[in-house]
Amino acid sequence: MTDDVGKVNVVSVQNLHVNYGKVHAVRGISFEIPKGEVFGFIGPNGAGKSSTIRVLATLQKKFEGEVKVNGIEVRDDPDRVREMIGFMPDFFGVYEDLSSREYLHFFAAAYRLPKDRRESVVADVLELTDLTHKIDSPVDSLSRGMKQRLALARVLLHDPDLLLLDEPASGLDPRARIEVRELLKAMQEMGKTVLISSHILHELAQLCTRIGIIEAGLLVAEGSLNEIFQQLSLKRVVHVQVVNPSDELVAEIERLPGVESAERQTDRIAIRLREDELPIEDLHSGIVNLGGKIRMFQAEAMDMETAFMKLTEGVTA
């Protein structure tokens, strides 16, 4: 139940398959989420994200493989698993005429929270999601971003260890997305473990500690963002300024294994690097070993959209 650095795995999925008749929606995926991590589950529409999340949420009864939450088999004890998870589906539903207060009280009762605690728990989760001022507003009058926050407030009512959030940021405007991002940061600080899905990579990139990319029911890459870029052998451009650069030095840098090109520009050398062959830090020491006195060394940000395009074109699948 623990990973190699001794952290407890809150989620463990081994060789999961989900079939709907002839549709083989999930085709044998495995991953683990250690406690306190925010795991981004990314893939295009129809890739199998919701199916996987529904299994973890104990809602999908027919599946093959081993799926555990806090070490408990979802199949064996769905009731106990349900107590440990907060599931936010990718649709909100319609709650005509209910106010935020009534909506949360309804779910607090469904979670069987003791009656005398409900008032204060509802107040807490509304404060956490910054909706205290909307306590008496009808749910249907809230903006989309507020509805998402209310849905998050709902899944926090019973203080679960694991949050399963299916596309919480889809359809939100940029400001509302930032709010969701801030909220998730707060969840992480509270020690929650989070699985969050999206079909947009950059929506999750800054937020997640680990990422799994799913396509056509298969996990095509998994790890930290850096590890994924290495797995994809994407090229990274590193800008370097050295004192008195000579053509000879530039040519020698270009000959380093893992360097695809080194181009002299007005005030710098732009180096295209295959990171899986030559990690950035080794490029640095490589240049020092060649006698270069480095004044500035800056790697360009990861080109995430390229990564996602590459994956969803099926190149690595």
Ligand SMILES: Nc1ncnc2c1ncn2[C@@H]1O[C@H](COP(=O)(O)OP(=O)(O)OP(=O)(O)O)[C@@H](O)[C@H]1O
């Ligand atoms: N109840 C169902 N019956 C039949 N096929 C289904 C059912 N639910 C999902 N599927 C199919 O299984 C595949 C995976 O769907 P799933 O919803 O898991 O993907 P997803 O990655 O969550 O996509 P989205 O972002 O569109 O929700 C799709 O081809 C979908 O049409």
